[in-house]
Amino acid sequence: MKVVLATKNKGKVKEFNHYLGHLGWTVVSMDEYPEIPEIIEDGLTFEANAVKKAVTVMQATGLPTLADDSGITVDVLDGRPGVYSARFAGHNAQDEENNQTLLRELSDVPDEQRTASFVCCIAYIAPDMDEALTFQGECKGVVLKAPQGGQGFGYDPLFFVPTEGKTMAELGVERKNEISHRAMALLEMKNFFQKH
Numbered sequence: 001m002k003v004v005l006a007t008k009n010k011g012k013v014k015e016f017n018h019y020l021g022h023l024g025w026t027v028v029s030m031d032e033y034p035e036i037p038e039i040i041e042d043g044l045t046f047e048a049n050a051v052k053k054a055v056t057v058m059q060a061t062g063l064p065t066l067a068d069d070s071g072i073t074v075d076v077l078d079g080r081p082g083v084y085s086a087r088f089a090g091h092n093a094q095d096e097e098n099n100q101t102l103l104r105e106l107s108d109v110p111d112e113q114r115t116a117s118f119v120c121c122i123a124y125i126a127p128d129m130d131e132a133l134t135f136q137g138e139c140k141g142v143v144l145k146a147p148q149g150g151q152g153f154g155y156d157p158l159f160f161v162p163t164e165g166k167t168m169a170e171l172g173v174e175r176k177n178e179i180s181h182r183a184m185a186l187l188e189m190k191n192f193f194q195k196h
């Protein structure tokens, strides 16, 4: 299977390539389609944004397309930043700035109240389909008070996974792709395609 991966996030590209490579899928990067304009992620849910990204890129390329919308939901912040995770510190914010914003918002919050989840929705659509398929995944963790680890991307250095005894940034792509929110959504997708 040949698919376009509708993301500009290099960390996601690495994880998808690693996972889909094992499945024997051929992945075409968005770099090959510089003419596709920026997609405004104005959905109120991960699903709405993932579908919007997948549909836009499928229509522009005429190829089967996968998109991912994801983020961190922090319990004590009533689920924020959620779908706004990429823009927590403002439009076009860097990972480092978003992480600083998260640490600041949680500066007075004790350890036992720093629980959070990483959430991922993957959308798949091909030209012959009426609507996108979507697959969800979630991974529970705790937001640390300082970053730990140098792998991964985004909020990974702050996201401690109790069952692993490590942050996501300490796991490496192989292990992250077995336990992360993205891995869970990819597993759902893999199971679907094995049955259909």
Ligand SMILES: O=P(O)(O)OP(=O)(O)OP(=O)(O)OC[C@H]1O[C@@H](n2cnc3c(O)ncnc32)[C@H](O)[C@@H]1O
Pocket (backbone or CB within 6 Å): 006, 007, 008, 009, 012, 041, 068, 069, 070, 071, 072, 085, 086, 087, 095, 098, 118, 152, 153, 154, 155, 156, 168, 180, 182
């Ligand atoms: O929209 P695309 O082009 O795919 O790339 P993006 O980085 O803007 O991706 P999103 O809109 O889905 O925003 C996701 C946000 O959540 C963060 N995030 C998502 N998955 C993550 C992961 O596995 N580890 C750490 N942070 C993650 C990521 O850093 C962004 O700030």
Ligand SMILES: [Mg+2]
Pocket (backbone or CB within 6 Å): 041, 086
């Ligand atoms: Mg985005």
